Amino acid sequence: MHPPFNPYGFVRREHESHHWHGGSAFRTQYFNALSMCFPELERRMIQSVRTAMGTLGDHPQARPLQGLAQEFIAQEAAHSQIHSRLNAHRVNPNWPVLVNLWPKEHIAQRHWLSNLARTCALEHLTTLLSVYVFRQPTLFKHVPPSIRDIWLWHAAEEIEHQCLALDLYRAAGGGYARRMAYFFLIVVTANAMVLAQTLTNLAHDSQLFKLRTWRDAFVLFWSRQGLAWFFVRHLPTYMRPDFNPKDHHRESRATALRWLRDYRGRTQGRGVDDQGTHDEAPAHSTDPGLV
Numbered sequence: 001m002h003p004p005f006n007p008y009g010f011v012r013r014e015h016e017s018h019h020w021h022g023g024s025a026f027r028t029q030y031f032n033a034l035s036m037c038f039p040e041l042e043r044r045m046i047q048s049v050r051t052a053m054g055t056l057g058d059h060p061q062a063r064p065l066q067g068l069a070q071e072f073i074a075q076e077a078a079h080s081q082i083h084s085r086l087n088a089h090r091v092n093p094n095w096p097v098l099v100n101l102w103p104k105e106h107i108a109q110r111h112w113l114s115n116l117a118r119t120c121a122l123e124h125l126t127t128l129l130s131v132y133v134f135r136q137p138t139l140f141k142h143v144p145p146s147i148r149d150i151w152l153w154h155a156a157e158e159i160e161h162q163c164l165a166l167d168l169y170r171a172a173g174g175g176y177a178r179r180m181a182y183f184f185l186i187v188v189t190a191n192a193m194v195l196a197q198t199l200t201n202l203a204h205d206s207q208l209f210k211l212r213t214w215r216d217a218f219v220l221f222w223s224r225q226g227l228a229w230f231f232v233r234h235l236p237t238y239m240r241p242d243f244n245p246k247d248h249h250r251e252s253r254a255t256a257l258r259w260l261r262d263y264r265g266r267t268q269g270r271g272v273d274d275q276g277t278h279d280e281a282p283a284h285s286t287d288p289g290l291v
């Protein structure tokens with residue numbers, strides 16, 4: 001919460017490469033693709049949690065989760081706002097945002113427990129990505145500080161609220177079969193969406209048919225410590241009937257929460273720009289009604 005970012009810090013400086021991720025076209029367009037998906041996906045996740053809380057009302061099982069649900073909504077709203085601002089400065093506004101083409105009517109027609117199951121699956125994916133970010137401290141080493149801080153802040157908050165959606169789903173009586181059905185659906189569709197957005201970005205960036213692009217892709221995903229291997233190893237834990245995110249990645253969780261505490265302490269009420277200096281941050285509303 002309290003995103004301590006100055007949006008002007010996202011503006012590209014003259015000396016900076018257009019490929020902000022260490023000069024790599026693939027890494028830049030892959031993380032751009034994720035960032036382009038986040039605002040819409042996070043709006044949908046907020047909606048699913050808000051609807052669940054509204055439906056459960058003052059149910060004794062949901063009461064202990066009310067505060068955490070508000071925090072989840074505020075955090076995802078802040079992520080959505082900051083990634084929208086980042087995209088406005090770092091992504092060509094003429095490039096299509098594929099996630100916005102997903103039909104919205106289906107979501108409104110789907111049962112609220114199904115939307116919540118979808119959120120649980122997305123939270124598992126974002127948690128794994130976040131854990132990976134904290135286990136690979138060199139991943140954002142050559143990224144401008146203002147952008148690196150966004151990714152670390154977002155990853156740390158994902159780890160902080162990783163249990164809420166699943167706790168809420170179980171408190172609402174959500175079953176295993178529905179949770180699994182949406183898990184498989186989300187693993188396929190979310191990865192296909194990010195891949196399609198990455199390829200679209202690379203094509204618009206005229207980098208799709210360059211050898212270096214695909215060499216960087218291989219290193220990011222399939223090298224010994226690659227992201228794909230990490231997902232292959234850890235995705236299936238979600239299939240355990242008694243899966244509890246807190247039982248996994250304890251060390252990375254502790255590292256992330258320590259980083260977050262330290263970062264909030266350093267930047268509370270302030271903005272951070274590309275130079276690492278601090279400015280008064282504009283008022284960032286975490287009012288979910290604004291997203």
Ligand SMILES: [Fe+2]
Binds near residue numbers: 042075079080154
């Ligand atoms: Fe988020």
Ligand SMILES: [Fe+2]
Binds near residue numbers: 076123126158161
């Ligand atoms: Fe989240």
